[in-house]
Amino acid sequence: MNTIAKRTTQCILKWLAKAHIAKTKPYIIVIAGTTRRAWIKEAVERALLERNTLVRSSKKHFNAELGLPLSILDLPSGEGNARKWIGVLWQAFKKVADFRKKTISRERIEHLVLELAIDTPRDMDYLLSIVKPNMVVMTTVTMVYAEQFETLDNVAHEFEALAAALPWNGILVLNADDDRIRELSHAYKGKTVTYGFAEDAQFRAVDARRTETGEEFRFEVKRKELESYRKKINRFGKHHIYAELVREIVLDNFKAQPKDFFNRMAKGLLDRG
Amino acid sequence: MKVLFPRTQKINLSPIKQIELEASQIPDVISLAQGIPSFDTPEVVKKAAIKALNKGLVAKYSLTYGLPELRETIEEKLAEEGMYYDFENEIVVTVGSIEAITASLITIIDGKKNEVVLFSPSYASYAEAVKVAGGKPIFVNLDEKNGWSVDFEALAKKITANTAGILFANPNNPTGTVMGKETLLRIAELAEKKKCYIISDEVYKDFLYGEYEGESLFSLAQVPALRKRVIRVFSLSKAYAMTGWRIGFVHSDEEVIKEIVKVHDAMVTCAPVISQYAAMAALDFADKDIERFREEYARRRDITMAHLDDLSEFFSYEKPNGAYFVFPKLLPKRDSWQFAHDLLEKAGVAVVPGVAFGPNGESHIRISFGRTEKDIDRAFERIKAYFRKEAK
Structure with a gap:
């Protein structure tokens, strides 16, 4: 696709995605950071499914100027093919213009888990012009995009805009082990939850060790009293421990709604999960 | 006399590369030697x-x-x-x-x-x-x-x-x-x-x-x-x-x-x-490209085996279930290096001598069906002509 065609497609998709959000009003959970997004997204999705909610998450790499609106609209990419892109745009129009009660009720109760990826300064502003999050989970600020941003502080500054975009009743989930991410708590006055190995993390992993079948750690959560028990996951790597902590945070913040669950089951809507 | 580089003297340039090198000096050679896919990167x-x-x-x-x-x-x-x-x-x-x-x-x-x-x-x-x-x-x-x-x-x-x-x-x-x-x-x-x-x-x-x-x-x-x-x-x-x-x-x-x-x-x-x-x-x-390649290789494998079946007097082989090679045995038993050289010089077809793959590979050749169907057909036409000529 040439630049003009790409910009036009990008612009149309942006407005259609905004219209779709306005119509369906999903609860939007954004995963951002330079690494580990995929596993955090998977953990959030898993937790929401455990809570019997309808959830849809973005496909891998559908997280930037073209991918994000496609994720919101639940449409595939046209790849490098102009005809395919016309088909995608037509599908998007049809979706946005579909005001049938059944469609709206199906999509209105949805939790949408989106990855936002930035690779140049001010990318976040553009992405936030498409979507406003209700909950943000931040992972890390690492050197992955250092060339484009000159310093890691500049990368963190992009994420600051994301935290500041949360509504008053939003939730900001921060990795307590990453200093720049921790600092983002200053950018948001609402509910903030921290996770990690740091001593002051609210959802904390302690005494992690590797076994033959995966990671094992003591899970601690600071409520009125300290809750603590050992957990085992069948994956290897610290990033899976972080993902597990985020899963616990989601479970803690989203209560199961059995009534809705049975209603949806009766309507045959649950298979969408 | 002192041997220069005694350690590397024991190491050989891969016979596959050797054959390719020799083939590159002969015009119009069809190579079924190196394991290079005929496709371009997706x-x-x-x-x-x-x-x-x-x-x-x-x-x-x-x-x-x-x-x-x-x-x-x-x-x-x-x-x-x-x-x-x-x-x-x-x-x-x-x-x-x-x-x-x-x-x-x-x-x-x-x-x-x-x-x-x-x-x-x-x-x-x-x-x-x-x-x-x-x-x-x-x-x-x-x-x-x-x-x-x-x-x-x-x-x-x-x-x-x-x-x-x-x-x-x-x-x-x-x-x-x-x-x-x-x-x-x-x-x-x-x-x-x-x-x-x-x-x-x-x-x-x-x-x-x-x-x-x-x-x-x-x-x-x-x-x-x-x-x-x-x-x-x-x-x-x-x-x-x-x-x-x-x-x-x-x-x-x-x-x-x-x-x-x-x-x-x-x-x-x-x-x-x-x-x-x-x-x-x-x-x-690019996963769908892999499937496209696999389907094409499966087809070329069948074509290669059909050609080998036509030459059953000269080759016997085990059906390959993976990769894109077949490793036919030479009938009657013969020196695989000599055969590969002969085929290269007289028929203009490059294959890899079996001995390159270890002692048990002797009297075999490796044929790659990673090349195009056209190359495979042309190469086998030449191999068939080579055997016809040899029979005379």
């Missing part, structure tokens, strides 16, 4: 590389382990195949599979533990890589009569206290045979008993045919109990038609990888960064 991969280049992302070294985003992608891909490895500590992006293999061999070969068991026939460069790493290749013959199967009695005898590891490709190059779960677990049992490593080269895992079609290849790296014993190697060269990009990866338990990465760092610092970006796009977006 568009999506090329575009990703151009994008990374234009964004100025490729001029600098990456981390020695490789770009974190690529290793994350690799971890996800491995998890889809039931292999759970930590991208931060257990995966290293390498310069194709041969660098991964050589770095692994240098890591595991130590002092008296310097023998590496190879199946015969197996990929020609394995023995040379073992020698480069300061080791000694020990061949165990595969049983041709039983479909190039592993002779476990012979294998058990060859694994001694001096064995550092067992290195094999699955599917095997040059025979195209596939080792199933039972065979692999028996090999692992022997390795566990003798405390030696297994290097499993799975570069052709996506090209399975016949009874294996539609199945995914079992890997010992899927067995959690073998994490510390198994070093698995994969390259994007064959699966994604990216031989020139020189990109692959190796994964194993952290305690093994932390040693391999030191060798990798000393040898290459990091894999080419532009190729790492290309690899990321390949792993994420």
Whole structure:
């Protein structure tokens, strides 16, 4: 696709995605950071499914100027093919213009888990012009995009805009082990939850060790009293421990709604999960 | 007289490269020798590389382990195949599979533990890589009569206290045979008993045919109990038609990888960064291209076998179920180097002499059906004419 065609497609998709959000009003959970997004997204999705909610998450790499609106609209990419892109745009129009009660009720109760990826300064502003999050989970600020941003502080500054975009009743989930991410708590006055190995993390992993079948750690959560028990996951790597902590945070913040669950089951809507 | 470079004197240039070199000097040669896919790299991969280049992302070294985003992608891909490895500590992006293999061999070969068991026939460069790493290749013959199967009695005898590891490709190059779960677990049992490593080269895992079609290849790296014993190697060269990009990866338990990465760092610092970006796009977006390639290879395999059936007086062969090679036996038995040279000079067709793949490969040739259908047909026309002429 040439630049003009790409910009036009990008612009149309942006407005259609905004219209779709306005119509369906999903609860939007954004995963951002330079690494580990995929596993955090998977953990959030898993937790929401455990809570019997309808959830849809973005496909891998559908997280930037073209991918994000496609994720919101639940449409595939046209790849490098102009005809395919016309088909995608037509599908998007049809979706946005579909005001049938059944469609709206199906999509209105949805939790949408989106990855936002930035690779140049001010990318976040553009992405936030498409979507406003209700909950943000931040992972890390690492050197992955250092060339484009000159310093890691500049990368963190992009994420600051994301935290500041949360509504008053939003939730900001921060990795307590990453200093720049921790600092983002200053950018948001609402509910903030921290996770990690740091001593002051609210959802904390302690005494992690590797076994033959995966990671094992003591899970601690600071409520009125300290809750603590050992957990085992069948994956290897610290990033899976972080993902597990985020899963616990989601479970803690989203209560199961059995009534809705049975209603949806009766309507045959649950298979969408 | 003092021998210059005594160490490298023992190492041979791969016979595959030798044949290619000779073939390049003869005009109009059709080469069925080197295992190069006839396809171009998928568009999506090329575009990703151009994008990374234009964004100025490729001029600098990456981390020695490789770009974190690529290793994350690799971890996800491995998890889809039931292999759970930590991208931060257990995966290293390498310069194709041969660098991964050589770095692994240098890591595991130590002092008296310097023998590496190879199946015969197996990929020609394995023995040379073992020698480069300061080791000694020990061949165990595969049983041709039983479909190039592993002779476990012979294998058990060859694994001694001096064995550092067992290195094999699955599917095997040059025979195209596939080792199933039972065979692999028996090999692992022997390795566990003798405390030696297994290097499993799975570069052709996506090209399975016949009874294996539609199945995914079992890997010992899927067995959690073998994490510390198994070093698995994969390259994007064959699966994604990216031989020139020189990109692959190796994964194993952290305690093994932390040693391999030191060798990798000393040898290459990091894999080419532009190729790492290309690899990321390949792993994420080019799976349908793999299927397209596999279907085409399956068709070419049938065409190749039909030609060999026409020449049943001169060749007998085992049907390959994987990779894109067939390894026919020469009838009557004859010197494979001489035959390959003769075929090259008189018919203008390059094939690899079987002896290049170990002693048990003698009197065979390796034919690649990675080339185009047109090339395969033209090459066999020439081979048929060669035999007709020889009969006169």
